[in-house]
Amino acid sequence: MNERVANPAHPRVYLETYGCQMNVADSQTVSAVLRRAGYVNADGVEDADVVLLNTCAIREHAEEKVLHRLRELARLKNSRPEVKIGLLGCMAQHNRVAIMEKAAFLDVVAGPDSYRRLPEMIGSAGFDASIDVRLDRGETYADITPDYGGGVRAYVTAMRGCDKFCAFCVVPYVRGRERSIPPADLMREIGELAARGVKEVVLLGQTVNAYRFGDTDFGALLGMIASIDGIERIRFTSPHPGEMSESIIDAMATEPKVQPQLHLPLQSGSDRILTAMERGYTVAQYLDLVGRVRAEIPGVALSTDIIVGFHGEEESDFELTTAIMREVGFDSAFMFKYSVREHTRAFRLGDSVSEEEKGRRLTALIALQEEMSLARNRAMVGHKFPVLVEGSARRGGGMMAGKTPQFKTAIFRGVEGIGAGDTVNVRVDSATGHSLMCSIA
Template sequence: MSDRAPNAAHPRVYLETYGCQMNVADSQTVSAVLRRAGYVTADGVEDADVVLLNTCAIREHAEEKVLHRLRELARLKNSRPEVKIGLLGCMAQHNRGAIMEKAAFLDVVAGPDSYRRLPEMIGSAGFDPSIDVRLDRAETYADITPDYGGGVRAYVTAMRGCDKFCAFCVVPYTRGRERSIPPADLMREVGELAARGVKEVVLLGQTVNAYRFGETDFGALLKMIATINGIERIRFTSPHPSDTTESLIEAMATESKVMPQLHLPIQSGSDRILAAMERGYTVTEYLDLVARVRSAIPGVAISTDIIVGFHGEEDSDFEATTAIMREVGYDSAFMFKYSVREHTRAFRLGDSVSEEDKGRRLIALIALQEEMSLARNRAMIGREFAVLVEGAARRGRGMVSGKTPQFKTAIFAGAEGVRAGDTVNVRVDSATGHSLMCSIA
């Protein structure tokens, strides 16, 4: 039992983040809310008066990681009962009842729309936990400037929630319905980032290209952001094929600051499975979209998401997925085994594909994508690209790394005076499936 009392003047908070870039952005908002309330950042759980886990509920594996971490924190709570421990985000929203059964020691449980109340919730938590998981269709946190870390790239939430209700997805239930941030607030936030030296912004949203505020659609928003001095590159994630409008394609084709990189989740190459997933498009419509994008934006890099083993998927459906992968020729892909999520539309269907078959299919997909990524990267050998330098490379003394406009990692020997934030023209000398080895052009 520790006899150290919390620092009442400046309580220390340690925040861990699990999941996607949306969660990272949310944690930066949480940090700003708590900083305004007088909290300071702790170096680790041992030094903290408050420990918060910001969680993800998209896949079962993400929840398992958090549950394992909670078991570790239970030991901390036993040795230091005065420490407040909180669960935030999608997992808190999605499965709070089961979580409280497994982690009854939690002091705070807050959903994605409750972060403004965190100082009050932490302060009021006592014998009973403080819980607020209400969804709020008006909450956007537009007036709160997140606490960004350093670096040349920053992630900016452009919209929250989702209206798609894909059969496999919990997002509409954990993050609520779509709400777009007013353009004026986004312009202010990005302008502040530019003043701090940020060179690249990534606009975020579960279906970010569904953005609409009044007459401003997503294509118009991209052009507005491009007028901000100091911002050199603009990216966005994650768009939905059904919302990839001509306005968006035209903005990418004509605005030089919008990078030639598009994440376009397909999820499955089978029309039957796409219909069961309630994705809202067919394979033919998807391929037509890819053709229009590549026609308008030469050299665009396209990445995707794929789920294997959705309910009812047969070998023929899986073969259709591998066929569309070959036809499109993705630069990269995020590939996952389907996991049944409670509260989704597909939950009642259960799980018809064995873990063995899911694993076999996933291994085959990864091998195929590795092959295609290597081929596409090798096709860049001899070409020149403008690379935004991010800093020292992880390996190789004197080497630096950065991103090409297509968001490929470029590694090269840094010349004297080259530093993070510089844009350097390089020539590709060799390639792996994951990076380009370059020299200064």
């Protein structure tokens, strides 16, 4: 063991996380598993005995970032060969053979359902890498309380995997099929968070609103969590339009703790492309859902996901997408160029839209959304909102920041006695496309 480790019984681990909030939540589970096994956190790779990268495979760009990081870690391995280096998560599950060819120095390769075995895998890694990328339909990690960081908000995994098999998406192949965490385990975990001062929980799942455990559907789960003392706000991401039941809409409309904010991925405004993507709904059905949500949940903020340049997307399809975005008027959107992913149903189709054209469409879409986000935020000027304070604003100068019920960032001048975890009423004085400038009301 490296001489910098004072006690070899407590090796130091450094964990880097790439990708979505689900990966962040998984890293907190990994941290808990390793802590139970006697590991302690290292401040950086230079002080670590074990370096782990928790990865994302949803888009090609995410994999490129990890491969670049692995090339950097190869130099660390050359100078300190005793350091164990591991690749975790979706990228490990997605293409381990190609990864091992590019990074033969890896000691551990573990998929999303193998984290429970990490201490054993790290310990057994030697001349050959320790590899476990088996999917396990029974693994939910429900008995492991993740190592949450500080803050007023916590992200809690409510379900794992996905059964949708959208043509462009690799998630079902790298995270397995849907399985929901038992309500009792979620209630215990969130109750512990509340006792630690967490005020807001965000329920996570690839299709989180498909949650079902026995007779408990997602709408019922929201009501159960709302009964936990100390939890003031409840959110969830990322739902699927096809799973937005009346039970969920009713919970959002009637339970004050469930916040008026909904992320509703559209992906395309063309029925032809939605069919090719195997999304399971039409534009008309999506718009009907938007209408029902806005009618029953006054002031709800809607965000979405859009993919440009999917195989077969013509200019006319793209124009339909821009038209739907204008019609709905999303508060915000996550927009991406289509990335061909191996093992998906669309992989055999390849690419039909050039990178240059994808870039042009994406740039146009971003400009449109910036315009709409600014308009939506400016419409809030003069209105008052309760803001859950998160702490000092990044701009400093005595300013504080928090979130409105619609999950918009509110910035206001701090006053004595107000700090993280407090809820204050503010009035919106001005707005940009990304934040609200406020004063305490």
